[in-house]
Amino acid sequence: MVQGATNWNTESTEEWLQQYVDDWIAFYRKHTHEGEVASYIPVLQEANADHLGISIIGKNGTNIRSGDTDVPFTIQSISKVLTFIVACMERGISYVLDRVDVEPTGEAFNSIMHLEMKQVKKPFNPLVNAGAITVASLLEGKSSDQKLEPLFELLEKMLGYRPHLDIDVYESERDTSMRNRAIGYYLLEMGYLESDLNISLEAYFKQCSIEVTIDDLAKIGMILANDGFDPSTDEEIIPRQVARLAKALMLTCGMYDASGKFAAYVGIPAKSGVAGGIIALAPARVRDEELPFIDGCGIGVYGPALDKQGNSIAGIRLLRHIANKWDLSIF
Numbered sequence: 001m002v003q004g005a006t007n008w009n010t011e012s013t014e015e016w017l018q019q020y021v022d023d024w025i026a027f028y029r030k031h032t033h034e035g036e037v038a039s040y041i042p043v044l045q046e047a048n049a050d051h052l053g054i055s056i057i058g059k060n061g062t063n064i065r066s067g068d069t070d071v072p073f074t075i076q077s078i079s080k081v082l083t084f085i086v087a088c089m090e091r092g093i094s095y096v097l098d099r100v101d102v103e104p105t106g107e108a109f110n111s112i113m114h115l116e117m118k119q120v121k122k123p124f125n126p127l128v129n130a131g132a133i134t135v136a137s138l139l140e141g142k143s144s145d146q147k148l149e150p151l152f153e154l155l156e157k158m159l160g161y162r163p164h165l166d167i168d169v170y171e172s173e174r175d176t177s178m179r180n181r182a183i184g185y186y187l188l189e190m191g192y193l194e195s196d197l198n199i200s201l202e203a204y205f206k207q208c209s210i211e212v213t214i215d216d217l218a219k220i221g222m223i224l225a226n227d228g229f230d231p232s233t234d235e236e237i238i239p240r241q242v243a244r245l246a247k248a249l250m251l252t253c254g255m256y257d258a259s260g261k262f263a264a265y266v267g268i269p270a271k272s273g274v275a276g277g278i279i280a281l282a283p284a285r286v287r288d289e290e291l292p293f294i295d296g297c298g299i300g301v302y303g304p305a306l307d308k309q310g311n312s313i314a315g316i317r318l319l320r321h322i323a324n325k326w327d328l329s330i331f
């Protein structure tokens with residue numbers, strides 16, 4: 001349960017929080033040995049499987065960081081949340097939802113089987129590969145770079161700098177991604193794509209190869225937790241309705257075929273990527289007790305050793321522990 005009746009929101013308790021999080025990182029780092037780094041994108045195999053880091057940013061700017069905090073990694077599937085947001089901002093929510101559904105699949109993120117077996121009228125959701133490639137096809141622009149420019153502008157607004165592409169990861173995925181090409185051809189056959197298949201795939205591979213840090217993920221999470229407003233400037237960066245939809249999708253589909261368990265045991269919107277990143281967020285809570293990050297927070301986790309579903313194995317356990325200790329669940 002929640003630790004004591006401490007006033008968590010004062011400066012001195014930041015030191016306690018830091019101590020707790022340092023201990024939890026040390027404990028959960030052992031669990032990295034139970035997972036494996038992704039190898040189907042060859043360059044991702046170079047990651048250090050022992051790494052585990054977390055960054056938590058509160059609405060007032062409080063930042064608790066612990067573990068391997070400075071290792072950059074590619075955003076991978078976490079980008080699917082952001083391109084969905086950009087597509088909704090460019091085309092409108094109903095245009096996008098007419099073309100991609102909002103239902104969890106219960107299947108692996110790169111499953112192709114369910115598309116055919118279930119005779120879907122549109123891909124299940126924007127957070128699995130079929131939906132994300134479709135969303136990439138909806139982005140405005142004639143080239144992959146034009147399609148992704150608004151994503152980079154959005155990232156620059158949120159992060160205060162323009163992240164760059166990891167070209168090695170991009171080329172590694174582009175040259176080996178037979179399954180994503182198979183999914184793409186199926187989408188093309190079904191008439192789901194709004195622009196050229198190769199350009200859509202190129203945009204998808206590039207969006208997955210954007211390099212970020214856990215601080216970046218925590219910052220984006222904080223803005224989503226705050227319904228699209230940046231609390232440091234009170235500027236609306238993402239329309240509230242779009243931010244809400246993105247969070248609903250993260251909660252129901254963000255952890256692939258482990259999304260139900262994550263919602264049940266952790267209870268906060270999150271999205272993982274195969275490089276080992278997880279973005280998570282807790283909205284403001286209404287309670288009488290004092291709790292850490294009562295006004296909400298964004299969380300970035302990095303731990304490249306993955307479980308069978310492709311989620312950071314130690315990262316999930318760490319998040320579950322923190323969510324339970326600090327009562328972050330939205331339920």
Ligand SMILES: NC(=O)CC[C@H](N)C(=O)O
Nearest residue numbers: 076077109208273274310
């Ligand atoms: N789960 C993921 O992060 C998947 C993203 C990866 N680029 C892929 O399409 O296979």
